[in-house]
Amino acid sequence: MNKDDRPRLAIDMDEVLADTHHKFLTLYHRDYGVAMDIHQEPGKELHENLPENLNGQWKIYINEKGFFRDIPPMPDAIETVRALQERYNVYVVSAAMEFRNSLEDKLDWLGDHFPFIPWTHILFTGEKIVATDVMIDDRIKNLAHFEGRKLLFTSPHNLLITGYERVNNWREVAELLL
Amino acid sequence: MNKDDRPRLAIDMDEVLADTHHKFLTLYHRDYGVAMDIHQEPGKELHENLPENLNGQWKIYINEKGFFRDIPPMPDAIETVRALQERYNVYVVSAAMEFRNSLEDKLDWLGDHFPFIPWTHILFTGEKIVATDVMIDDRIKNLAHFEGRKLLFTSPHNLLITGYERVNNWREVAELLL
Structure with missing residues (x-):
């Protein structure tokens, strides 16, 4: 392809x-x-x-410096994102700009756990005004104005939200998109 | 409005x-x-x-750390961007992700010179896959796949490029967009 x-x-x-x-x-x-x-x-x-x-x-x-440096990856995230790259142009889009001290930590963390994602496919944003076809996010403030397919990634804070296509974990993302 | x-x-x-x-x-x-x-x-x-x-x-x-911290703003950039905010949703979009050590410096620099641009309107990217209506950039690699109105900001390295709407300085941007 x-x-x-x-x-x-x-x-x-x-x-x-x-x-x-x-x-x-x-x-x-x-x-x-x-x-x-x-x-x-x-x-x-x-x-x-x-x-x-x-x-x-x-x-x-x-x-605090270091907060974002040693967070555990979500279960099955690494393998699934690697597989998704075969079928999708995968971009990481994080609203990191809110926290100045997160910028280097987040980039270094991605280098550790997702070294197969090149810097060209990493975006640290404020508003997520990205031109992509699909967006996976746990915050509806990021999904609400997005015009592509929206997948709400389940997190305790969003459990009462309805009206969105929902994925509960990375295995469900794999089932849906692969 | x-x-x-x-x-x-x-x-x-x-x-x-x-x-x-x-x-x-x-x-x-x-x-x-x-x-x-x-x-x-x-x-x-x-x-x-x-x-x-x-x-x-x-x-x-x-x-090097600090390289991006004390760069002079381009002539008329600050006043023009401030005026543009009245008519446009202004986003700063920089391909900063190529240079890890630029991230904090660039954010701090914007805070110094463009404090009226909120963090929600700042994006540090790889590829500039942004959903905006207009883009001002000196690199055609950023403009080429953009679907909105493209304004090529003149820089010595792009002087031989044709086929783009061109702005030579911030006064010309003001004339065109304000």
């Missing part, structure tokens, strides 16, 4: 390629003894499930 | 918002005594105009 004829697929990082919730929970556990398997109420952000005195702590964590 | 109805305008950084050539020349002058007003042969990259032994030096400069 001519490489340029392949549809373009935009994939989000946090809570899609990277298990950012796990990193937060590791820090809350380490610093405040919060249980790693704390009940995450559907439809709530992770920090909304925490004791009230910790409500603002996530902003401190997420702005 | 409803803000969301404004056309989207993507603007490049290097040699469009930022006088990157000037920064290179300053370093070549400082380190090797190259004249600041060295003749730049139309159609050639800046480094192709230099003595042969300096051919690879630009890659060393451009990968």
Whole structure:
């Protein structure tokens, strides 16, 4: 297949390629003894499930250098993205610009876990105004104005949202797109 | 006017918002005594105009931390972009991902000179696969596959290129778009 004829697929990082919730929970556990398997109420952000005195702590964590450097990849993400590259022009599109200190960490993290994605296919954005055919994202603010096929990647905070084609994990992405 | 109805305008950084050539020349002058007003042969990259032994030096400069931090803005860029924001949704789109060490510097530089552009309107990319109506760029590799209105911003290296709507400076951008 001519490489340029392949549809373009935009994939989000946090809570899609990277298990950012796990990193937060590791820090809350380490610093405040919060249980790693704390009940995450559907439809709530992770920090909304925490004791009230910790409500603002996530902003401190997420702005620290290194926060994004050692996040575990989501299960089956690496193998599935590698396979998707055969059929799609895969782009990683992360709204990294909100957090200055995340930029180098995110690029280095991609180099570690997804070295087969070239720099030409990485975009750090504000608004995700990308011209792709498919977008996988856990945030409807990114999907809402996108004109291609929208796949909502399940995360506790989006469990109550309806009206979107949903994928619950990377095996489901593989079933749907491969 | 409803803000969301404004056309989207993507603007490049290097040699469009930022006088990157000037920064290179300053370093070549400082380190090797190259004249600041060295003749730049139309159609050639800046480094192709230099003595042969300096051919690879630009890659060393451009990968250094700080290179992008203190570049002078292009004449009339700041005032014109501010005025363009009244009529356009202005996005800065820079292929910064090629140079890891440029990411923080470029974001900080924009904060200094274009603080009126919010982080939501900044994109650091590889390929510029953006869904905007207009793109201003000095590189036809970025314009070639773009589907909107393409404005080639004049730079010595692109002087021999024909077939593009051309803007020679920011005053011409203002005349054309305002």
